[in-house]
Amino acid sequence: xxxxxxxxxxxxxxxxxxxxxxxxxxxxxxxxxxxxxxxxxxxxxxxxxxxxxxxxxxxxxxxxxxxxxxxxxxxxxxxxxxxxxxxxxxxxxxxxxxxxxxxxxxxxxxxxxxxxxxxxxxxxxxxxxxxxxxxxxxxxxxxxxxxxxxxxxxxxxxxxxxxxxxxxxxxxxxxxxxxxxxxxxxxxxxxxxxxxxxxxxxxxxxxxxxxxxxxxxxxxxxxxxxxxxxxxxxxxxxxxxxxxxxxxxxxxxxxxxxxxxxxxxxxxxxxxxxxxxxxxxxxxxxxxxxxxxxxxxxxxxxxxxxxxxxxxxxxxxxxxxxxxxxxxxxxxxxxxxxx
Ligand SMILES: [Zn+2]
Numbered sequence: 615x616x617x618x619x620x621x622x623x624x625x626x627x628x629x630x631x632x633x634x635x636x637x638x639x640x641x642x643x644x645x646x647x648x649x650x651x652x653x654x655x656x657x658x659x660x661x662x663x664x665x666x667x668x669x670x671x672x673x674x675x676x677x678x679x680x681x682x683x684x685x686x687x688x689x690x691x692x693x694x695x696x697x698x699x700x701x702x703x704x705x706x707x708x709x710x711x712x713x714x715x716x717x718x719x720x721x722x723x724x725x726x727x728x729x730x731x732x733x734x735x736x737x738x739x740x741x742x743x744x745x746x747x748x749x750x751x752x753x754x755x756x757x758x759x760x761x762x763x764x765x766x767x768x769x770x771x772x773x774x775x776x777x778x779x780x781x782x783x784x785x786x787x788x789x790x791x792x793x794x795x796x797x798x799x800x801x802x803x804x805x806x807x808x809x810x811x812x813x814x815x816x817x818x819x820x821x822x823x824x825x826x827x828x829x830x831x832x833x834x835x836x837x838x839x840x841x842x843x844x845x846x847x848x849x850x851x852x853x854x855x856x857x858x859x860x861x862x863x864x865x866x867x868x869x870x871x872x873x874x875x876x877x878x879x880x881x882x883x884x885x886x887x888x889x890x891x892x893x894x895x896x897x898x899x900x901x902x903x904x905x906x907x908x909x910x911x912x913x914x915x916x917x918x919x920x921x922x923x924x925x926x927x928x929x930x931x932x933x934x935x936x937x938x939x940x941x942x943x944x945x946x947x948x949x950x951x952x953x
Pocket of ligand 1: 780784858
């Protein structure tokens, strides 16, 4: 162990004691896409003793430009990302324990998944899942590290329940469906992934080695194309935050989930946002044209993405044809409509 981690042990912020703590820690990476695989690889190399990896998607060719852990073979075999990630990590560091779970993270499993973890790393691609992680982590007092990247822009912050602001303190409302850019409509370049993941992993290492005095305590924002590096200092949790102040964890209750998803027919799923909204079809169509074929009239917008067809209504309700898998439909909705 001394040789393998020698350069990290030499680093005075970690040392032998810090290394022992890392080896005795358990981290969970939720979402094994670009951010999540970068986080998982760094944590594995650093010797975090137990890693739990969760993702519901399969590797696709269009992932390879930025999801640096995956290979052409993973895409060809359409490997589940959590499994492919665990397999590669096994080759990188066979001395740590890796658990992979192919699952859609939702209110039915999030509390179980974070149980026993010392830190949660956000590798997800949508706000719905992040609010769910936030509620579960604040409720169970588990530290978590928010991170997001789209285009050339990225953002991260570290949440220590009841000590720092939570995600809802900083962003009280989910962005309205269809308004936020996503990687599938606006693209993304790899360097911003590396930066956000590196910032998240640095915070994880500080937390796991109990160097909490070195945490950045900020909402950090980066734009590698516009050359912006900004850090906004965060204070105490908000007194108006329902999660922090009143212990209301609305996303953990099934009836208040972000989406009502129902099977409709043999090969279609309907997704409806919980919050009423009016979509701007013109701007949504503009974004989606970069990703596939779009047809739009005043009543509905129809978008074809590979084997799937999304029919979107003005209230942001959507019927996704080509699958009867609710988790997959939620994932397509998050990718293309964005919420
Ligand atoms: Zn809060």
